[in-house]
Amino acid sequence: MNHRAEIFVALQRILPKHALSRLIAKAAESQRPWLKNALIQRAISAFEINMQEAKSDDLDDYKNFNAFFTRELKTGARPIDNTAGAIISPADGAISQAGDIRTNRIFQAKGIDYSTSRLLGSSEQAKAYENGSFATIYLSPKDYHRVHMPVAGRLLSSRYIPGELFSVNDQTAQALPGLFARNERLVCEFESDELGRFALVFVGAMLVAGIETVWSGFEKPGPGAVRESDFSSDSLVFAKGDEIGRFKFGSTVILLFRNNALDWDEKIEAYAPVQMGEKIAAGGN
Secondary structure, eight states, rough: OHHHHHHHHHHHSSSOOOHHHHHHHHHHHHHHHHEEEEEHHHHHHHOOOOOOGOOOOOGGSSSSSHHHHHBOOOOTTSSSOOOEEEEEEEEEEEEEEEEEOOOTEEETTTEEEEEHHHTTOHHHHHHTTOOOOEEEEEEEETTTOEEEEESEEEEEEEEEOOOOOOOHHHHHHHSSTTTHHHOOEEEEEETTTTTTEEEEEEEEEETOOEEETTTTTHHHHHEEEEOOETTTSSSEEEOOOOOEEEESSEEEEEEOOTTTTTETTTTSSTEEEEOTHHHTEOOOO
């Protein structure tokens, strides 16, 4: 761990992360024109956000900062790779890590891995992904913040797991063991005709005002009990590329697939940029 990363993580440990995130959330929901426009303009400048691909570049069209942050893109801005067997990136961002799941462990960064069981909140569910594959995609504040289906499938269940709200950037990932299994998260499991069961995990982070899904809306964050939801009889079927959720600030999506379900594209390696809709793997073998 380098000295800067050590200090950065130490500061996060003592910060009231949940309280700070909820406070930021209130400002992000404000509909006062002067405040929300100032926040939007600041974000565009600080993060170099490309507004040319946004459906609207008129700040008055966004009722608050969160509406801007989860902005819709122009039609065709993210074409979906519909090649047979293609598995697409569910989000814009960068590959944090990708590879194999071995002995109930997922690789996080050099010298650091973490428990699949703890990430998913279920030892039984984790067994299904042993010897399978994973990919971790980091969404920075400049990225498009809606999450889409990597392949067609049916929603089986979700599990909200309360936890910490550490930053999920690369500096923290390289310095804080078990980062993604510490933070609050929403584990969603799907059934795909091509791949069998797979999991998509929304990971919350510091200043994330919330995780939303198209089937349950806003997932109320904060400490408390694990929330289990069974959707197996609800016929919630999604096509590849369908929107399934969104983050209200930068965060992470983790994909888990079963053994022999797919082969990653050669370009999928640590720090590789990805866009929603582009092929990241081939499956259905």
